Amino acid sequence: MTRRISLTQYLIEQQRQHGHIPQELRLLIEVVARACKRIAISVNKGALGDVLGTAGSENVQGEVQKKLDIIANEVLIEANEWGGHLAAMASEEMEGIYLVPNRFPQGEYLLMFDPLDGSSNIDVNVSIGTIFSVLKKPEGSKGVSEDDFLQPGSAQAAAGYCVYGPQTTLVLTVGDGVAMFTLDREQGSFVLTQEDVKIPEDTKEFAINMSNMRHWDAPVKRYIDECLAGEEGPRGKNFNMRWIASMVADVHRILTRGGVFMYPWDKREPNKAGKLRLMYEANPMAFLVEQAGGAATNARERIMDLKPTKLHERVAVVLGSKNEVERVTRYHLEQAQ
Ligand SMILES: O=P(O)(O)OC[C@H]1O[C@](O)(COP(=O)(O)O)[C@@H](O)[C@@H]1O
Ligand SMILES: [Mg+2]
Numbered sequence: 001m002t003r004r005i006s007l008t009q010y011l012i013e014q015q016r017q018h019g020h021i022p023q024e025l026r027l028l029i030e031v032v033a034r035a036c037k038r039i040a041i042s043v044n045k046g047a048l049g050d051v052l053g054t055a056g057s058e059n060v061q062g063e064v065q066k067k068l069d070i071i072a073n074e075v076l077i078e079a080n081e082w083g084g085h086l087a088a089m090a091s092e093e094m095e096g097i098y099l100v101p102n103r104f105p106q107g108e109y110l111l112m113f114d115p116l117d118g119s120s121n122i123d124v125n126v127s128i129g130t131i132f133s134v135l136k137k138p139e140g141s142k143g144v145s146e147d148d149f150l151q152p153g154s155a156q157a158a159a160g161y162c163v164y165g166p167q168t169t170l171v172l173t174v175g176d177g178v179a180m181f182t183l184d185r186e187q188g189s190f191v192l193t194q195e196d197v198k199i200p201e202d203t204k205e206f207a208i209n210m211s212n213m214r215h216w217d218a219p220v221k222r223y224i225d226e227c228l229a230g231e232e233g234p235r236g237k238n239f240n241m242r243w244i245a246s247m248v249a250d251v252h253r254i255l256t257r258g259g260v261f262m263y264p265w266d267k268r269e270p271n272k273a274g275k276l277r278l279m280y281e282a283n284p285m286a287f288l289v290e291q292a293g294g295a296a297t298n299a300r301e302r303i304m305d306l307k308p309t310k311l312h313e314r315v316a317v318v319l320g321s322k323n324e325v326e327r328v329t330r331y332h333l334e335q336a337q
């Protein structure tokens with residue numbers, strides 16, 4: 001049975017007993033968790049809080065911003081800027097990096113986030129979330145620049161997400177496995193509800209937006225065709241399909257019961273590597289998935305080995321149950337030969 005300890009207690013254990021995290025990182029994660037609680041309150045108010053609908057603006061990627069995209073971004077910035085643990089932040093919703101103002105103490109860490117993931121699901125009351133990733137500022141670098149953020153995912157000090165669904169659940173890794181914390185609304189605290197999360201190596205469930213099928217590359221089509229062929233096909237088993245269109249919710253399902261998630265490159269916009277963002281979505285999710293025994297590639301290479309070239313870089317994503325991710329990746333590599 002999982003020990004019912006709070007996020008704070010869990011992090012203190014990680015700091016004291018296992019020596020995995022310095023105090024600064026522990027405090028930073030606690031601030032992010034507090035911000036997620038505030039975002040959860042706004043999400044739960046819905047129409048009563050006037051938080052639904054569009055804000056009438058666009059972000060740097062030309063996507064229409066929802067009111068909650070902006071609220072969640074502001075909550076994360078306000079909560080984190082005065083804590084003293086950070087040097088700068090970067091967000092899917094902001095064009096450049098956000099330097100911690102001089103009037104606040106300066107820290108060593110860099111925080112990246114997708115403040116509100118699954119924006120298209122806000123107004124229809126389907127699970128959405130916040131994704132975050134923590135890097136250490138490179139040693140010796142004076143001030144902070146965008147270049148300091150361009151570190152591979154393997155350099156992440158911590159990563160996680162909070163899913164706002166029927167329950168509000170925070171999922172975290174500091175490089176020592178994956179732990180899940182459920183928000184106890186009466187107590188106002190996140191309580192450990194699962195430790196040592198593991199993704200089964202095999203699965204019979206895939207997640208992909210099937211409406212893009214005609215635009216897929218041949219290896220993706222081959223993989224999905226084989227799944228759809230079921231017991232009579234080469235895989236010899238029937239597959240189920242799920243697509244929530246909130247990456248947090250799809251990844252949460254995979255961490256809970258296995259599966260493979262794919263947002264591959266496709267022919268709609270051939271010059272874009274994919275739809276999802278490397279720094280705010282793919283890297284933190286890849287860190288979590290690998291820490292749970294799964295795998296994450298861009299269909300050819302390990303996501304966490306990729307060296308980012310820009311803040312808002314996009315990437316193809318295949319992640320989840322190890323054997324399925326390896327299969328999809330192998331199909332792509334065979335095609336390249
Ligand atoms: O609508 P599509 O093309 O299926 O895309 C769904 C994907 O887009 C995303 O919503 C992108 O996230 P944002 O809402 O943060 O832009 C992912 O969470 C999800 O996996
Ligand atoms: Mg997103």
Ligand SMILES: [Mg+2]
Nearest residue numbers: 092114116117
């Ligand atoms: Mg978003």
